[in-house]
Amino acid sequence: MNTEQAAELAQSFLDQMAQTANAKDFAAHMGLISRDVTVLGIPGFDRIGYDDWASQCEHEFAQSILDNVRFGGLKILAATDSRVMFKTTETVTGTDGSVNANAVEIMIVRESDGIWRVAQERVLNPEEAAFDRARLDNTKK
Numbered sequence: 001m002n003t004e005q006a007a008e009l010a011q012s013f014l015d016q017m018a019q020t021a022n023a024k025d026f027a028a029h030m031g032l033i034s035r036d037v038t039v040l041g042i043p044g045f046d047r048i049g050y051d052d053w054a055s056q057c058e059h060e061f062a063q064s065i066l067d068n069v070r071f072g073g074l075k076i077l078a079a080t081d082s083r084v085m086f087k088t089t090e091t092v093t094g095t096d097g098s099v100n101a102n103a104v105e106i107m108i109v110r111e112s113d114g115i116w117r118v119a120q121e122r123v124l125n126p127e128e129a130a131f132d133r134a135r136l137d138n139t140k141k
Contacts, residue, residue, distance in 0.1 A: 006079035010086045013108055013116055014071040021069040024061040030054055034109065034117040041123030068093040082110045087124070103128070 001009070013032070020029035030053075039048035060066050070091050077085040084107070091101040103124040108116045 001079045001081050001084070003076050003079065006076045006084045006086070007074060009116065010074055010076065010084055010088075010106075010108070014074070014088060017118075018069045018071060021057075021061075021066060024064070024066070026058055026061050029057060029061075031115070032117055034111060034119045037118055037120065039121045039123075041125065064095055066092060067095045077105070083119075084108050084116075 017029070017032055020032065033050060033053055035050050037050050037053060039053065042048055045052075068091075072089045072091065073087075075087045077087060079085070085105065087103065087105050089101055090104050091099065093099050105122045105124060106118060107120040109119040110116050
């Protein structure tokens with residue numbers, strides 16, 4: 001898979017992630033998450049797995065805590081026919097008006113059923129996110 005194809009796939013995947021979260025469609029949203037998912041970089045947690053992700057989404061969707069989820073920017077890091085790794089910014093707006101934006105590195109994999117799912121997500125620390133922004137800003141000049 002070339003970089004352009006990977007970018008199209010990743011953007012389509014992120015659009016689905018946002019749409020399912022914004023619709024509070026728990027089954028569809030969790031259908032995009034691998035049962036073997038690992039989330040790293042969440043302060044206070046060593047790692048988060050599928051059951052943790054599911055519990056959090058179920059709570060947030062049922063309680064209408066989320067107002068809007070969106071992703072902005074996309075940088076492909078690596079791509080094969082079965083894996084795509086990229087960086088993006090995830091912005092979550094709560095119904096209370098709070099806004100939480102994080103730079104994240106995501107790896108999606110095509111699982112045995114042919115569905116692309118998140119297998120790994122890493123929330124970037126502020127220094128790494130700033131470094132990435134600085135590098136991107138320098139390449140635009």
